[in-house]
Amino acid sequence: MKLEDICSVLNGQLICGSDKTNREVTYAFASDLMSDVLTINCSNLLLITGLANVQTIRTAEMSDIDCILFVRNKTVTPEMKDLAEELGMTLITCPSTMFRASGELFRAGIKPLF
Amino acid sequence: MSFEYKVTGGDFTHAGYASSQVKKMLKQLGVDSTIIKRVVVCLYEAEVNIVAHAYSGTINITLDSEIIAMTLADSGPGITDIDLAMQKGYSTASPEVREMGFGAGMGLPNINANADTLAITSEPGTGTTLEITINLNSPAA
Numbered sequence A: 001m002k003l004e005d006i007c008s009v010l011n012g013q014l015i016c017g018s019d020k021t022n023r024e025v026t027y028a029f030a031s032d033l034m035s036d037v038l039t040i041n042c043s044n045l046l047l048i049t050g051l052a053n054v055q056t057i058r059t060a061e062m063s064d065i066d067c068i069l070f071v072r073n074k075t076v077t078p079e080m081k082d083l084a085e086e087l088g089m090t091l092i093t094c095p096s097t098m099f100r101a102s103g104e105l106f107r108a109g110i111k112p113l114f
Numbered sequence B: 001m002s003f004e005y006k007v008t009g010g011d012f013t014h015a016g017y018a019s020s021q022v023k024k025m026l027k028q029l030g031v032d033s034t035i036i037k038r039v040v041v042c043l044y045e046a047e048v049n050i051v052a053h054a055y056s057g058t059i060n061i062t063l064d065s066e067i068i069a070m071t072l073a074d075s076g077p078g079i080t081d082i083d084l085a086m087q088k089g090y091s092t093a094s095p096e097v098r099e100m101g102f103g104a105g106m107g108l109p110n111i112n113a114n115a116d117t118l119a120i121t122s123e124p125g126t127g128t129t130l131e132i133t134i135n136l137n138s139p140a141a
Helices: A003-010 A055-063 A078-086 A098-107 B016-027 B033-053 B094-099 B109-112
Strands: A014-015 A029-030 A045-049 A067-070 A090-094 B001-009 B057-065 B067-075 B119-124 B127-135
Touching: A003 A014, A003 A067, A003 A090, A003 A098, A014 A078, A045 A055, A045 A098, A055 A067, A055 A078, A055 A090, A055 B001, A055 B033, A078 A090, B001 B016, B001 B033, B016 B033, B016 B057, B033 B057, B033 B067, B033 B109, B033 B127, B109 B119, B109 B127
Parallel strands: A029 A045, A045 A067, A067 A090
Antiparallel strands: A014 A090, B001 B057, B057 B067, B067 B127, B119 B127
16 A cells, blocks of 8 residues: 555645655554564554654664654654654654554555564 | 764663664665664664663674674663563563653563573663674574
């Protein structure tokens, strides 16, 4: 599923990475626990989270995750955006809860890891 | 090659900087991406542990064509029971650390799962040292 389609399904707003909206995502993992994210071994993964801080971006970097979806319209700070742009990541925010966002993306064909 | 990074306790803004630098360096050296991920997961978890639990720390990285050795030494409260600290789910992290997405008692077990060797020494009231090595030529942990 393309990132632009994810935005469309969830009424999401692209925060950065507008040149990568054609990027395909196959899997998603939803968590606010960054230590849990660090145990994941998967490429082509979308991280769905309600945790919005610089360490969310750093954790994605270490986990080779290129796209993060922030639920509940969480605020992406300038520091987060700058770091994500430096790392070539795509950040999206959406108004949905994590449960709804996960459900909508699952229905649209995004696969769970486990 | 060897590198040294300083880490400040409580500074979550800059936590992960050393890990990020090491990741970039290993990529430039053409190290296998699976091994890079194991290295940076170990290093990042350990770096965050210093930020979360200690007053300050130093990261020393040495590598050659065969192996990367990472030593993280901190000044801090230390670990009273290392066996207990190695158990999944055990944590002494503060609520503030948990709000940052860490402190669930997964860090040390995750380091252990990704490292080829892990040695922990600690003196309660003084500090903790982690010595981690990863073979750069074998993807399996």
